[in-house]
Amino acid sequence: MEFPSLSHHGGTRSVTGSCHQLHLDSTVSLLIDCGLNQDADAQSGVASGPVSFEVGGIQALVVTHVHLDHVGRIPALLAAGYRGPILCSEPSAKLLPLVLEDAYKLAISSNPVEIDRYLALLRKLIVAVPFEQWYTVTERNGLVCSIRLQRAGHLLGSAYVECDVRYPGVDDTSRVVFSGDLGAPCNPLLRAVKPPERADILVLESTYGDRMHTGRNARRQHLEAAIDRALADRGTILIPAFSLGRTQELLYEIEDILHGKSLLGPGEKGRGDDPLATLDWSQVPVILDSPLAQRITTAYAELHEYWNCEAKQRLQAGRHPLGFGQLVCIDTHAKHRQVVNYLKSTGRPAIVIAGNGMCSGGRIVNYLKAMLGDPRHEVMFVGYQAKGTPGAVIQASEGAQGFVQIDLDGRMYDLNLKVMSLDGYSGHADQAGLLSFALEGEQPAREVILVHGEARAKAALAAALREATKSSAAINISCP
Incomplete structure (x- = not known):
């Protein structure tokens, strides 16, 4: 040989x-x-x-x-x-x-x-x-x-x-x-x-x-448009994300979007009966519901010397892209259940990032069970979904017409929420x-x-x- x-x-x-x-x-x-x-x-x-x-x-x-x-x-x-x-x-x-x-x-x-x-x-x-x-x-x-x-x-x-x-x-x-x-x-x-x-x-x-992927500017615009749409519906954006890498990238982009919107102030985004006109963007919670993702995000922040120049400059400007004020971290299972029930029963807009990324387990499954049937909400996929996983099944329903159901933990759920795949976040x-x-x-x-x-x-x-x-x-x- x-x-x-x-x-x-x-x-x-x-x-x-x-x-x-x-x-x-x-x-x-x-x-x-x-x-x-x-x-x-x-x-x-x-x-x-x-x-x-x-x-x-x-x-x-x-x-x-x-x-x-x-x-x-x-x-x-x-x-x-x-x-x-x-x-x-x-x-x-x-x-x-x-x-x-x-x-x-x-x-x-x-x-x-x-x-x-x-x-x-x-x-x-x-x-x-x-x-x-x-x-x-x-x-x-x-x-x-x-x-x-x-x-x-x-x-x-x-x-x-x-x-x-x-x-x-x-x-x-x-x-x-x-x-x-x-x-x-x-x-x-x-x-x-x-x-x-x-x-x-x-x-x-x-x-x-x-x-081929879309560029960063295009993907950011698509993410912002999705946030606008979901918040106008008074719904929750559910983002199944892997705890390591994708979550930190999303937090960085979301912080930048919400930072820009908060500078406008309430009422400057729209007029008249626009539901976004009275929304205080600085009060929209970004919920990170994954203990592992929280620990990794903390480690990412500590390892900032390995970030690129743009990210370091944001830190030097006094902003904290992985630890901003609107970020709410959920640690215990009891608090997780409270948040799921609260978002299901209220019309408060929110962005939820929860593991796991392919919806095959983890806390994202409880959010899906609670919200799949409500068209106010939206699930947003930002990465690869392996064949046969619940995430792949839900993703395949994007744009589907008529009656759609999905099996989660042995029970069938109606799928009425919006489904979106966001290119460029691979x-x-x-x-x-x-x-x-x-x-x-x-x-x-x-x-x-x-x-x-x-x-x-x-x-x-x-x-x-x-x-x-x-x-x-x-x-x-x-x-x-």
Whole structure:
């Protein structure tokens, strides 16, 4: 067998479960991510069963970012005996225990002693690696492998991984790059992605390889229009959002919208019988109903040194985009039930952000049960909905005519509220971004392996790559 070589343990036929093994020789390897399959048939927490591969010889686990579809099998990896380092960026080192503690409680055990033991082991293994610096992972018998983390723009701390492998007696190194999840360029908090300088082999995500996103200005206008519409109806906007990344991005945008509207003052927005004319925008509550999202938002605020220049300037101007005055955080389940009942029975406008993002569990389900039948309200999807999840079913009803029902926890509910999908808030790069990443480095990728995407997206991206390189050196494209 020729080395380095790759094997894949997830994330090749769907957009979840990313787990890739880089074999340096017959006995030594690296693991890039260890994610959970989160399609409709998969469990929603963390993997407690055994991993499907041998952990012996794995020198390090390198984490691109801390979404569960990239880290959710870490408990299973540890249960299989892995005790090597977990390498990740400095922000990810702070966020990873928060994410895995919450998932462990939900899926494995809520016993405080077990949780503390698990977190102590996890923290012992985590090694924070600064961005843009080479870090030697293994060095033996003339074989040297080093990694470098570069910002991926997907969420705070997200990275793509450059692996440089040098073999004894060989002058040139082999460069293998794992994209992880690449972000869209319009993320208001994060720095934009820069393509890798070179890649002999590029393992590239393809989530949105078949489409283009709207720009940031357009998406903000659509979000503002949706807020106007829902508030005019005296309804609640329900936003199912993932606790990590998307929630913080939404809070940042909503704060800016409401800040601008509050400067107008009541009555300046409209006239006459316009229901928005008398609305005091500064009093519209933005309800964050997710204990995990609250802890992560606090961590995001503490990690502001990793924000981009625009976000830092807003802080310097005295505004707090992740902790503004209208933000109401709901912690206990009792308060959650009170808020659901209050919003259901009153006509007070509100914006609710609640987990989870695909409506397959979490507090958003109780809001949906209470409000699905009332056309005053609106559910707004701002990200990918996996096939078969309740979120995908509700999203598919957008614009439907006639009688529609949905099954939530074994009961059928009439679906009368408005449904909207807001383009442009994807945390993933679109086709143009993926092409740029693969082809616009100093030495474009010579071999591209497409992962983390459904068949249609991978096929479209493969075709676009071939078209973009047909007049230059041939590029080898494969889909494992």
